[in-house]
Amino acid sequence: MDAEVIVIGGGPAGAAAAFHLAARGRAVLLLEREPAGRGKPCGGGMAASVQRWFPFDLSPAVEQVIRRVRFSWCLEDPVVAELPGDAPFWIVRRARLDAFLAEQAVAAGGRLLQPLAAERLERQQGLWRVGLSDGEMLTSRAVVIADGSGSRLAGAHGLGPARPRYAATVSVEVEGEVAEPDTARFEFGLVHHGFCWAFPRQGGWSIGVGTFIGQQEADSEAVLSALLPSLGLPGDAGVRHRGQLRVWDGHHPLHGSGEAGTGLLVAGDAASLCDPFLAEGLRPSLLSGCRAAEALDLWLAGDEGAPAAYSQRLRSEWGESMAWGRRIAQVFYRLPKVGYQLGIKRPTAPRRIAQILSGEMGYGDIAQRAIRRLLFQKS
Ligand SMILES: Cc1cc2nc3c(=O)[nH]c(=O)nc-3n(C[C@H](O)[C@H](O)[C@H](O)COP(=O)(O)OP(=O)(O)OC[C@H]3O[C@@H](n4cnc5c(N)ncnc54)[C@H](O)[C@@H]3O)c2cc1C
Structure with missing residues (x-):
């Protein structure tokens, strides 16, 4: 056997899982298809509260600390919210974050194979067999699928939604001077059924x-x-990158079942965890990577219920909030002008938004009141 756990995909979900498994003394192999240092289309906005899931300092991956958010409707009618705390919201550069987490996994004793893609995943004679792009085959007792929004492996093994739902995205990195480097902008009126963002970075x-x-x-x-x-x-500044982002679309099992799914978990975008209202995907990816590692460590020690407990835990720690996030998105993006006036322009909204963005509050905490306001247009 080559490892106790093979993690497929070295993004935030996979690298977090690999780090936490290695830190628990598990023999873990992290597979990443792309060469190190490759950028990804991503705003890089991330609640600083993710730091609590790691024993090492994440600041080497942080480019900018955001202290204020500015919302607008068709570039007018602004709402500005000060974020609470010292450094509540970060902008990270993705190439750096992903590489930094993978380095931590290696420093903790994990093995990183990069660039190398998993092409096949099969269960044979009580072990997982991972067929690689170089023709080799690796074996392990457990596998974490963390191959991102384009995952083919999750659906093929019956994990996550059978027909994932996607948000359409266009991202562009632009060099230039940033007048207010501590302010992140969200613009709602210009995009039909969505929004645009402008996050300052170095x-x-x-x-x-x-x-x-x-x-x-x-x-x-x-x-x-x-x-x-x-x-x-x-x-016309910058180069446009188009993409499809899997978003949360209902509660689904994130662990395999029966002999065919023994020791198999899915994490991050491959598990369709991304927030369907604000496209926040880094926090749930890191959370699910950490929880997947905890669950597999227990399972490898003999706790047969640990994989099912992983699905249940993700549901309570993230999915319940996303169920409200999806309902809010469906109402807000159909009636965005009403949503902006009655939701974002409310006197208490800046504080609530700040709490959501800093990870202090979930959608469930505000949703019932928000939906009642949007549907019945009560202030
Ligand atoms: C335009 C855009 C902007 C975004 N902005 C934000 C934001 O500001 N804040 C936020 O929180 N989220 C944002 N997101 C979402 C966020 O980027 C994702 O949710 C996050 O990257 C998911 O992490 P992951 O580890 O699950 O997947 P990924 O980061 O996609 O990592 C998966 C990895 O698996 C590798 N891989 C794929 N197939 C294989 C294979 N067969 N074998 C080996 N390796 C493989 C890939 O190369 C990749 O490195 C944005 C997304 C988009 C598209």
Whole structure:
């Protein structure tokens, strides 16, 4: 056997799982298809509260600390919210975050195989067999599938939704001077069924457009040619990257069942955990990576119920909030102007939004009141 656990995918979910398994003394192998240092289309916005899941300091991956968020409707009617605490919301550069977490996994005793892709995953004679792009085969007792939004392995093994739901995204990195480097911007009126964001990073911006309802992508060129000049940038600046982001769409088992699914867990985007309202995917990826490692460590020590407890724990720690997030998204993005006026412009909204973004509060805490307000338009 090559490892106790093979983790497929070295993004935040997989690297977090590999680190926590290695830190518990488990023989873990982390497979990453792409070469080190590759960037990913991602705003990089992340609640600083994720630090509590790691014993090492995450600040080497942090580019900017956000202290304020600015919301607008068609670039006007702004709402500004101060975020509570010292450093509640971070902007990370993805290439750095992913590589840093993988380095920590290796420092804790894990093995990283990169660039190397898992092409097949089969269960044979009580072990998992992972067929690699170089023709080799690896074996292990357990597997974490963490191969991201494009995952083929999760569905093939009956994990997560049978038909995942996707948000359409366009992201663009732009170099330039940032007037307010501690302010993240969210613009709601320009995008049909979605929003755009502009997050400051070192020496520029990470900008994106996301559409959350329906299959139709936003007219991102029109959106960007309005948004970029509002930041003092040329309307055609930067290179556009289009993508599909799996978003949360109901509670589903995140562990395999029966002999065919023994010791198999799915984490991160492959598990469809990303927030369907604000596209927050880093926090649930890190959370699920940590929880998957805890569960497999227990399972390897003989606790047969640990994989099912993993699905249940993700449901209570994340999924229950996302169920409300999805309902809010469906109402908000269908009636965005009403949502902006009655939701975001409420006097208490800046504080609530700040609490959501800093991870202090879940959607469930605010949802019942918000939906009642949006549906019945009571202030
Ligand atoms: C435009 C855009 C902006 C975003 N902005 C934000 C944001 O500001 N804040 C936020 O919280 N979230 C954001 N997200 C979501 C966030 O990027 C994802 O939720 C997060 O990357 C998920 O992490 P992951 O580890 O599950 O998947 P990934 O980061 O996709 O990692 C999966 C890894 O698996 C590897 N892989 C795939 N197949 C194989 C294989 N067969 N064998 C080996 N390796 C494989 C891939 O190369 C990849 O490195 C954004 C997403 C998009 C598209």
